[in-house]
Amino acid sequence: MVIRFVQGLGKTALTGLIGFTLAIASPLAAQTVTPPAVQVDEQGTVQVPAMTVPVSSMLSPEAKAYVADHLRQMQQPAMVQQKNGVPVFMEPYLARQNMLFRHTRADTKIGGVHVFDYAPTAGIAPRNRHRVLINLHGGGFSGCFPGCAELESIPLTTLGQIRVVSVDYREGPDHRFPAASEDVAAVYRALLKQYPAENIGIYGCSAGGMLTGMATAWFQTHGLPRPGAIGIFCAGTTMSGFAFGGDADFVTAPLGEGRPAPAWPPTEPITGSKLSYFAGVALNDPLVSPGFSDSVIRQFPPTLIITASRGFEFSAAVHAHSQMVRLGVDADLHVWEGLFHGFFYNADVPESREAYDVMVRFFDRHLAR
Amino acid sequence: MVIRFVQGLGKTALTGLIGFTLAIASPLAAQTVTPPAVQVDEQGTVQVPAMTVPVSSMLSPEAKAYVADHLRQMQQPAMVQQKNGVPVFMEPYLARQNMLFRHTRADTKIGGVHVFDYAPTAGIAPRNRHRVLINLHGGGFSGCFPGCAELESIPLTTLGQIRVVSVDYREGPDHRFPAASEDVAAVYRALLKQYPAENIGIYGCSAGGMLTGMATAWFQTHGLPRPGAIGIFCAGTTMSGFAFGGDADFVTAPLGEGRPAPAWPPTEPITGSKLSYFAGVALNDPLVSPGFSDSVIRQFPPTLIITASRGFEFSAAVHAHSQMVRLGVDADLHVWEGLFHGFFYNADVPESREAYDVMVRFFDRHLAR
Numbered sequence: 001m002v003i004r005f006v007q008g009l010g011k012t013a014l015t016g017l018i019g020f021t022l023a024i025a026s027p028l029a030a031q032t033v034t035p036p037a038v039q040v041d042e043q044g045t046v047q048v049p050a051m052t053v054p055v056s057s058m059l060s061p062e063a064k065a066y067v068a069d070h071l072r073q074m075q076q077p078a079m080v081q082q083k084n085g086v087p088v089f090m091e092p093y094l095a096r097q098n099m100l101f102r103h104t105r106a107d108t109k110i111g112g113v114h115v116f117d118y119a120p121t122a123g124i125a126p127r128n129r130h131r132v133l134i135n136l137h138g139g140g141f142s143g144c145f146p147g148c149a150e151l152e153s154i155p156l157t158t159l160g161q162i163r164v165v166s167v168d169y170r171e172g173p174d175h176r177f178p179a180a181s182e183d184v185a186a187v188y189r190a191l192l193k194q195y196p197a198e199n200i201g202i203y204g205c206s207a208g209g210m211l212t213g214m215a216t217a218w219f220q221t222h223g224l225p226r227p228g229a230i231g232i233f234c235a236g237t238t239m240s241g242f243a244f245g246g247d248a249d250f251v252t253a254p255l256g257e258g259r260p261a262p263a264w265p266p267t268e269p270i271t272g273s274k275l276s277y278f279a280g281v282a283l284n285d286p287l288v289s290p291g292f293s294d295s296v297i298r299q300f301p302p303t304l305i306i307t308a309s310r311g312f313e314f315s316a317a318v319h320a321h322s323q324m325v326r327l328g329v330d331a332d333l334h335v336w337e338g339l340f341h342g343f344f345y346n347a348d349v350p351e352s353r354e355a356y357d358v359m360v361r362f363f364d365r366h367l368a369r
Numbered sequence: 370m371v372i373r374f375v376q377g378l379g380k381t382a383l384t385g386l387i388g389f390t391l392a393i394a395s396p397l398a399a400q401t402v403t404p405p406a407v408q409v410d411e412q413g414t415v416q417v418p419a420m421t422v423p424v425s426s427m428l429s430p431e432a433k434a435y436v437a438d439h440l441r442q443m444q445q446p447a448m449v450q451q452k453n454g455v456p457v458f459m460e461p462y463l464a465r466q467n468m469l470f471r472h473t474r475a476d477t478k479i480g481g482v483h484v485f486d487y488a489p490t491a492g493i494a495p496r497n498r499h500r501v502l503i504n505l506h507g508g509g510f511s512g513c514f515p516g517c518a519e520l521e522s523i524p525l526t527t528l529g530q531i532r533v534v535s536v537d538y539r540e541g542p543d544h545r546f547p548a549a550s551e552d553v554a555a556v557y558r559a560l561l562k563q564y565p566a567e568n569i570g571i572y573g574c575s576a577g578g579m580l581t582g583m584a585t586a587w588f589q590t591h592g593l594p595r596p597g598a599i600g601i602f603c604a605g606t607t608m609s610g611f612a613f614g615g616d617a618d619f620v621t622a623p624l625g626e627g628r629p630a631p632a633w634p635p636t637e638p639i640t641g642s643k644l645s646y647f648a649g650v651a652l653n654d655p656l657v658s659p660g661f662s663d664s665v666i667r668q669f670p671p672t673l674i675i676t677a678s679r680g681f682e683f684s685a686a687v688h689a690h691s692q693m694v695r696l697g698v699d700a701d702l703h704v705w706e707g708l709f710h711g712f713f714y715n716a717d718v719p720e721s722r723e724a725y726d727v728m729v730r731f732f733d734r735h736l737a738r
Binding site for chain 1: 405406407409411412413414415416417418419420421422423424425427428433434436437438440441443446609614615616619620622623624627628632633678679683684685687688691694695701702703704705706707715720723726727
C-alpha cells in the first residue's frame with residue numbers, strides 16, 4: 001500500500017534521503033500481487049516476512065561457492081561431528097592449510113599447560129625474534145582442539161613468520177569458567193619470562209575470540225600486564241542467552257548457518273549461556289563478558305576485531321568495536337560482507353587471504369620488537 | 370529435524386566450532402512444533418522463513434525508541450514527503466540540531482555553485498584555520514537540500530570547530546550524471562586557491578557519501594589533486610539495480626525501513642539504477658561506481674567509512690572498506706549495530722554523538738594543518 005501510494009506521486013515529490021528506498025520499491029509495485037506487509041509493533045519488533053536471499057553479489061566466485069557449500073554442510077549433522085578434535089567439514093581445510101603453509105609444530109607444555117608450539121619452516125623473521133602470538137582456539141568452549149587450533153595458527157605462523165603458541169585450555173563439559181582463563185594466564189605468565197608483555201599478542205576465533213577478551217580482563221585483576229595487542233575474531237566481548245546477542249542472533253541463523261531464527265519472544269525463559277562451560281555462570285560478570293564493563297574495556301590494548309556479516313557473532317563484534325572506540329581504545333574493525341562465522345578457516349578463498357593479511361599486519365604494527 | 374538429531378547426541382558429541390550454534394537451537398527443540406526448515410539451493414540462495422526480530426539488545430534506550438519510531442515513520446508516505454527540501458520526518462531533527470549546535474550559515478556561491486557556508490558561532494579552532502570540509506548531502510540525487518545538508522553540516526562545523534561548505538549540487542530529475550561531479554569539482558577548484566588539497570576534507574551521507582567517492586574518482590581524471598581525507602557515510606562505492614548491492618538489498622528492507630525485501634529472482638530485468646540522476650548511465654563506470662576499479666580506489670586518500678547494520682548501504686560500505694584495505698588505502702570502518710540508513714541525523718541519540726566524534730577525530734587526524 002505504501003508502495004502504491006508512492007508510485008502515484010510525481011517524480012519531484014519522491015526526492016529526499018529516501019530516494020534510494022523508493023526506487024527499490026518500484027519493481028514490486030509493478031506486480032499485481034500486493035507484497036506481504038511488514039508489521040512493526042510499538043517496541044519496534046519487526047515481523048519479517050519470508051524472503052529469498054541469494055549469496056551476496058559482492059563475493060569472489062570462490063566465496064560464493066563456499067557459502068553455498070557451508071550452508072548445506074551446516075544442515076548435515078554428520079558434517080559437524082568431530083573426529084579426534086576435528087569437525088568433519090573442517091578436514092579438507094586442514095589438509096589444504098598443511099599443504100599451503102609449511103610449518104613445524106611442537107607438542108609440549110608451557111606453564112604446565114598443554115600447547116602446540118608453531119614456527120614457520122622458513123624460519124622466524126628477524127623482526128619477530130622477540131615476539132610471540134598466543135592462539136586461543138574456537139569450539140564453543142568444548143572441543144575443536146586440535147582442529148580449530150591448527151586452522152587458526154598455521155596461516156599466522158607461516159604468513160606472519162612468527163612463533164605461535166596455541167593453548168589447549170580446559171573446556172566444558174568437564175571444566176567450568178574460569179578454568180580456561182587460568183590456563184591462558186599460566187601460559188602467558190611463563191612466556192613473560194622470555195618476552196616483554198608489549199611483544200606478546202593474543203588472538204582467537206569464536207570461543208577463542210571471546211576468551212581473548214576474557215583473558216585480557218582476567219589479567220587486569222590477577223596482577224598481569226596487558227599484552228601488546230589482541231585479536232578478537234568471530235566473536236565480541238559479550239554473550240547472550242542465544243549466542244553473542246543483537247540482531248545477529250536472528251538474521252544470521254538462516255543466512256549464515258542454514259537454520260531457522262530462534263523464536264521471539266523466547267518460548268522458555270533465557271537464563272545464562274547454553275554452553276556447558278558457563279553453566280551457572282552470570283553472563284554479565286566482566287571476567288566472562290568484559291564488554292559489560294566500560295572500566296575493563298577502557299584498559300584494553302590495541303584490538304583487532306574481525307567478523308563477517310553472516311557470522312552469528314557479527315552484532316557483538318561491531319558493538320565491541322563501537323564501545324572500544326568510544327572509550328579511546330585503539331580498535332580496528334574489519335567486516336567481510338556475505339561471509340559467515342569462522343569463514344577464514346578455508347585458505348582457498350581470496351577473502352580468507354585478505355583476513356590473514358589484516359591479522360599479520362595488525363600484529364606487526366602494534367607489537368613491540 | 371537437524372535440531373532433533375542434535376538433541377539426541379551426547380554432550381561430548383556437541384563440541385566444535387558449532388558449539389554456539391547447537392546451543393542456540395535447544396530452545397526451539399523444546400517445542401512440539403517443528404520450526405520451518407531453511408531451504409538452500411545449489412547456488413546458495415536461501416529461502417528465509419518469516420521471523421520476528423526485536424530491536425537490537427545492544428542499543429541505548431534512546432536508540433531503541435528511535436528505531437521503533439523510524440520503522441513506523443518509513444511506513445507513512447506523508448512522513449517522507451519534503452517541504453522546502455526537508456522531509457517531514459527530519460523536521461524535528463533539524464530543529465534540535467539548530468538548538469544544540471550554535472553556528473552561522475552564509476548562503477552564497479563558490480566556484481559559481483550555490484553553497485551553504487557554515488562556521489561555528491564560537492569560532493574556528495586555531496588548528497583548523499587552514500582547513501575546510503566540503504559536505505555533499507544525501508537525498509537520492511534528487512532533493513533534500515537544505516534538509517540533509519544542514520543535518521550533515523551543523524554537527525561537524527560546531528563540534529569540529531571547522532568551516533564546512535555544503536554544496537547544492539545539480540540533481541535529478543532535471544540533471545544527469547556527471548552534473549553533480551562537475552559542481553563538486555568547481556567548488557573544490559575554487560577552494561584550492563585558498564587551501565592546499567591535503568587540508569581539504571570531503572564527506573557526505575547516502576547519495577552524498579556515494580558522490581564523495583565519485584568526486585574523488587572524477588578529480589583523478591580531471592587534473593585535480595586528491596583531497597587530504599574523505600568520509601563515505603551511509604554509502605559505499607558501488608551501486609546495484611536495487612540500491613547499493615549485497616545482502617543489505619534484502620535484509621535491511623524490513624529491518625531498517627519497514628518494507629518487504631525485493632523479490633528474488635527479480636520480477637523484471639534490472640537495468641541500471643532506478644534513480645533519475647543515473648538514467649541511461651552504466652553503473653560499472655568507475656566515475657559512477659569507483660569501487661568497480663581497483664586502480665581508481667588504490668589512489669584514494671585516507672577514507673572514513675561509517676555505516677549501520679540495518680542501513681541499506683551496509684554491504685556496500687563494508688565491502689568498500691575491505692577493498693580499500695586490500696589495496697593499501699588507509700581506510701577506517703565504523704559500524705553501528707542495529708541502526709539504520711542515516712541514523713546520525715538525530716542528534717539526541719548517544720550513538721549519533723559517537724558517530725560525530727569519530728568524524729571529527731578522523732578529519733583532525735588526517736588533514737594537514
